[in-house]
Amino acid sequence: MNLSVKHLLLVISAALNSLLTAQSPAQAYKVNGVYGGGKMIVVKDGIIQFVGKKLPADRFPDAEVTRLKSWVYPGFIDAHCHFYYYGLGKAECNLVGCNSEAEMLERVKVWAAANPEGWILGRGWDQNRWPGKTFPDRRVYDSLFPNRPMLLKRVDGHAVLINDAARRSARFNTDTTIDGGEIIRRDGRYTGLLVDNASEPLRAAVPPPPRSIQEKALLTAAQDCLEAGLTGICDAGLPHTVIRLMDSLQRAGFLPLRISAMIEPTPASKAAYMFSNNDPVLSPWLRTGAVKYYLDGALGSRGACLKEDYCDRIGHRGMLLIRPEQFDSACQEAARYGFQVCVHAIGDSANRFALDIMKKRMPAEGRWRIEHAQVVDTADFFRFAAPQRIIPSVQPTHFTSDIPWAEERLCSHRMEGAYAYKTLLNQAGILPLGTDFPVEGISPLATYRAAVFRSLDGKAPAQRYMKDALTPDEAIRGMTEWAAYASRLDGTGVIKPGAAADLVFLSADLRRSKQEDIPAIRIRTMTDGQWRTP
Numbered sequence: 001m002n003l004s005v006k007h008l009l010l011v012i013s014a015a016l017n018s019l020l021t022a023q024s025p026a027q028a029y030k031v032n033g034v035y036g037g038g039k040m041i042v043v044k045d046g047i048i049q050f051v052g053k054k055l056p057a058d059r060f061p062d063a064e065v066t067r068l069k070s071w072v073y074p075g076f077i078d079a080h081c082h083f084y085y086y087g088l089g090k091a092e093c094n095l096v097g098c099n100s101e102a103e104m105l106e107r108v109k110v111w112a113a114a115n116p117e118g119w120i121l122g123r124g125w126d127q128n129r130w131p132g133k134t135f136p137d138r139r140v141y142d143s144l145f146p147n148r149p150m151l152l153k154r155v156d157g158h159a160v161l162i163n164d165a166a167r168r169s170a171r172f173n174t175d176t177t178i179d180g181g182e183i184i185r186r187d188g189r190y191t192g193l194l195v196d197n198a199s200e201p202l203r204a205a206v207p208p209p210p211r212s213i214q215e216k217a218l219l220t221a222a223q224d225c226l227e228a229g230l231t232g233i234c235d236a237g238l239p240h241t242v243i244r245l246m247d248s249l250q251r252a253g254f255l256p257l258r259i260s261a262m263i264e265p266t267p268a269s270k271a272a273y274m275f276s277n278n279d280p281v282l283s284p285w286l287r288t289g290a291v292k293y294y295l296d297g298a299l300g301s302r303g304a305c306l307k308e309d310y311c312d313r314i315g316h317r318g319m320l321l322i323r324p325e326q327f328d329s330a331c332q333e334a335a336r337y338g339f340q341v342c343v344h345a346i347g348d349s350a351n352r353f354a355l356d357i358m359k360k361r362m363p364a365e366g367r368w369r370i371e372h373a374q375v376v377d378t379a380d381f382f383r384f385a386a387p388q389r390i391i392p393s394v395q396p397t398h399f400t401s402d403i404p405w406a407e408e409r410l411c412s413h414r415m416e417g418a419y420a421y422k423t424l425l426n427q428a429g430i431l432p433l434g435t436d437f438p439v440e441g442i443s444p445l446a447t448y449r450a451a452v453f454r455s456l457d458g459k460a461p462a463q464r465y466m467k468d469a470l471t472p473d474e475a476i477r478g479m480t481e482w483a484a485y486a487s488r489l490d491g492t493g494v495i496k497p498g499a500a501a502d503l504v505f506l507s508a509d510l511r512r513s514k515q516e517d518i519p520a521i522r523i524r525t526m527t528d529g530q531w532r533t534p
Contacts, residue, residue, distance in 0.1 A: 026063040027529065028055050033509060035073045035476065036495050043501040046528035051495055071509045073476065074493050075231025075502035075527065076444035077483035080371055080393050080434030082157075083225070083235040083259070084242050087217030088209060089438050093122030095152065096438075099129055101136050108152065112145065119166070119206055120150035123157070123438065128300060128405045135184055136161050138192025151202055156298035156439050160199040162192050170205035180321035182303070196297040196321055214245055222255045226532040228442050229523040231502035232258035234434070234487040236342065236371060237292035239264055240272035243282075250285040256527045258285055258502065260487035262292040262342050265330065274337050280488075284528075287488060290340035292371075293330060294321045296350035299374065299402065299409060304347035307377065311411040317349070324353050331361035340488065342369045342393070348377045348417065355383045358390050369393045369432075369486055373424060375410060376417040384427040391486050392424040393432045396450035396475075397440040403461060421451065422468040431470070432486035433478035444479050445510070445518050451475040453515045472511040501529035 026044040034041050034051055042050035042060055050056065055063065093111035098104040104125050112120050127135050141150055141163040149166035153159070167174065174183055174190045181198030184191050194202060209217070225233060243261045250259075263269040273280070273288045280289030296318055297303020302310055305318040322330075327343070334341045341362070345354040354370050362368045373384075373392035384390050399419040407415055417423075425431040433447050440446075446456060451470040454461045470478065484493030492500045507522035525533045 026060045028060060028063040028065040029072070029505075030055075030065060030067045031070050031072050031505070033071045034495060035071070041072060041495065041503075043526075043529040046501050046530075048495060048497055048499050048501050050497060068505060070505035070507060070524070072495070073504050073506060073510065074480040074495050074499075075504050075525065076229045076479045077232035077234070077258070077487065077489060077493055078225075078230055078434045078437070078442075078444065078447075078479075079234050079432035079483035079486050080236050080395060081233050081437045081442075082237070082439070083221050083233050083437075084214075084217060084238060084246075085157075086224075086438040086442070087219075087221030088213070089123050090217065090220050091213065093120065093152070094124055095122045096124030096126075096155065097129075098125055101127075101130055101134075104136065104152075105140060108141070108150075109144065112148070120145060120148060121152075121206070123153040124155050125152060125161070126155045126300065133405070135159075135191065135193045137186070138163050141192070149205075151206060154298075154301055156300050158298040158303050159193060159195045159301040160202060162194065162202050164192075166202055166205070167192075170202050172201050172205075180319050182319065195301050196303045196319065211245070214242065215249065218246060218249060218255060222257050224442055225257055226525045226527070227523070229444055229504040229506075229525055230257070230442070231504070231525060231527045232260070232484065232487070232489050232492055234260040234483070234489075235262065236344075236436075237262050237264045238269075239266065240269040243269075243273070243286075243288060247282050247286055250283055255285065256530070256532055258489050258492055258500075258527070259287075260290065260489050261286065261288050262290040263288060265291050265293055274334070274339055277337075289338075289488060290342050291330075291334055292342045292344070293327060294344040295327065295354055296320055296345060296347050299346055299406065302409070304375065305350040305353075306347040306375070306410075306414075307349045307352070308414075310409055312408050318347050320350065320353070324357065327353070328357045328361065331357055335361055335363050335366070338363075340367050340369070342371055344371045346372050346374045348375045348380070348414065351376050352380055355380060355390060359383060359388055362388055362390070364388075367391060367486060367488065372398070372436075374398065374418060375414060376420065376424075378417045381417070381420070381423055381427050384424060386429070389428055389430070391430060391432065392428055393434065393486055394419075394421055394424065395434050395436045395440060396421065396447050396454075396470075397435055397456070399454060399465075400450045400456045401440060403465070419465075420468045421470055422474075425470065425474060430482045430485065431474070431478050432483040433475065434483070445521060445523075447479060448472075448475045448510065449515055449518055451478065455515065458516050476511070500527075502527045 150163040152161045182195040184193035296305035369391040480493040503526045505524040
C-alpha cells in the first residue's frame with residue numbers, strides 16, 4: 001500500500017495497541033462529566049468497566065488515573081453515509097460549494113490540468129446554488145475535452161453531467177428510453193445531463209480504481225471519521241468486493257472504526273453475503289446483514305417520486321427507480337434470508353410505497369429502515385409506529401441544505417410533512433441520524449446543530465420549522481444509541497459497563513453549548529479503549 005505519513009502512523013498505532021491491550025491495566029479517566037451521569041469512567045481490554053462519581057479503589061487497585069478536562073459522550077455513529085465513496089471522492093475534482101457554472105468549469109479545468117490521464121471525475125455541483133438554478137450543459141466541456149471522457153456527479157449523486165467523449169466511450173444512445181431515468185434536454189437538444197437510472201451505463205463505463213487506490217480511500221475516510229468524532233458508520237450500499245477489502249484491512253489491524261455495511265442488491269453481492277448463510281458479523285469491527293434498495297431519486301434533481309406535480313415543473317412528478325412489485329419481491333427475499341431491508345425513499349409517493357410493502361413483509365424485530373423519509377404525506381406518519389415499526393433514518397443537514405429552495409419544489413402544503421424529524425420520532429419512538437456524506441459534510445456536530453437548532457449559519461429558520469426540532473438528548477441518542485440499534489452495531493452507542501469503549505471526549509458540554517460555540521469544540525476519539533486521535 002502507498003500510505004501517507006498520517007496513515008502510516010495510524011497503522012503503527014493499531015499494531016502497538018493490539019500488542020499492548022492484553023497486558024494493559026485498567027485506565028480510569030476523571031472528567032468534567034460523563035453523558036448519563038458521573039465523572040469517572042474505567043476502561044480495560046476495550047470494554048467499559050465502570051461509570052460513576054468516584055473510582056472504587058478496591059475493584060481497580062492498579063488503575064492508571066488520568067484527569068481530563070473533557071465531557072465524555074458515547075462515540076458518535078453515522079447511521080447513513082457513503083464511507084467508501086467519500087474516500088474515493090477525495091481524489092476527484094471537488095465541486096462542492098460552486099456558486100455558478102462558470103466556477104465549476106474553472107475547477108474542472110484546474111483539476112484536469114493537474115491530473116492529465118484518465119477520466120475527468122468530479123462530484124458536488126448543485127445547480128440550486130447558481131443564478132437561474134439551471135442544470136449545467138455539456139457544450140463547453142465538449143470543446144475543452146473532445147477526446148477525454150468526463151463524468152461530473154451532482155452533490156446528491158443522482159444526476160451526472162457527461163461530455164461527448166464519455167458518451168462515445170460508453171456507446172450510449174441518447175435517444176433511448178430508460179425506466180427510472182431521464183435524459184435532460186433543453187429545447188429538444190441533448191444536454192449531457194443524465195438523472196438516476198439513465199446515468200448507470202456511464203458510471204459502469206468508468207474504469208474501476210486499482211486496489212491501492214481503494215485501500216487509500218478507506219484509510220483516508222477512516223481517519224477523517226475518527227477526527228470528526230465518529231467511532232462507527234453505516235455504509236449505505238457496497239459491492240461485496242469492497243466489503244471483503246474492508247474485512248481484510250481490519251483483520252490486518254487497520255480501520256479501527258465500527259462498520260455496518262449494507263450490500264448493494266446485485267446477484268454477486270447477494271451470492272456473497274445474503275445467500276451464503278454466513279454469520280453477518282464478520283468481525284467485532286464489521287458486519288453485513290442489510291441490503292439497500294432505491295425507490296426514487298433526489299429532490300434536488302427532481303427525481304424524488306411525488307404524489308402531485310413539482311411546483312416548479314408542472315407535469316413532472318419524479319420517478320420510481322424500481323417497480324413496486326419488484327420491491328415487494330425483494331422484501332420477501334430479504335425476509336426469507338433474515339436480511340434487514342433499507343430503502344431510499346425521498347418523495348411522499350415513494351414513502352407510501354415503501355410503507356405499504358415493508359409493513360406487509362417485515363418479520364418481527366426486522367429493524368427495516370426507510371432511508372431519508374424526507375417528504376411524507378401527513379396521513380402516512382402513523383404508519384411508522386409499532387407494531388411492525390419501520391425505522392425512519394434521517395439526515396438533519398439535508399434540511400439546512402435544502403430549505404432555501406425546497407418550498408419552491410414542494411409548495412407550502414407539502415412542507416408540513418417534509419424534514420419532519422420530531423413528528424417521525426414521535427411515531428417511531430426512535431430516530432437514527434446520519435449525514436449521507438459526501439452528500440453533506442461529515443461532522444456529527446453539524447448533525448447535532450441541524451437537528452436541535454435547524455440551522456448551521458446561526459440564523460434562526462422560520463418558526464414553523466422549529467416544531468420538528470429535536471431536543472439535545474434526542475439528537476445525541478440519534479447519533480449514538482439509536483444509530484447503533486438501527487445499524488445493528490450492538491454493544492456500542494452507550495456508556496455503561498460491558499459496552500465497547502468507543503467514546504468521544506469533547507472540550508465543552510455539547511448539550512449546554514450555544515449554537516455559535518459548537519464549531520469550536522475540540523474532539524478526541526477513542527475506539528476499543530485506544531486513542532485514535534491526538
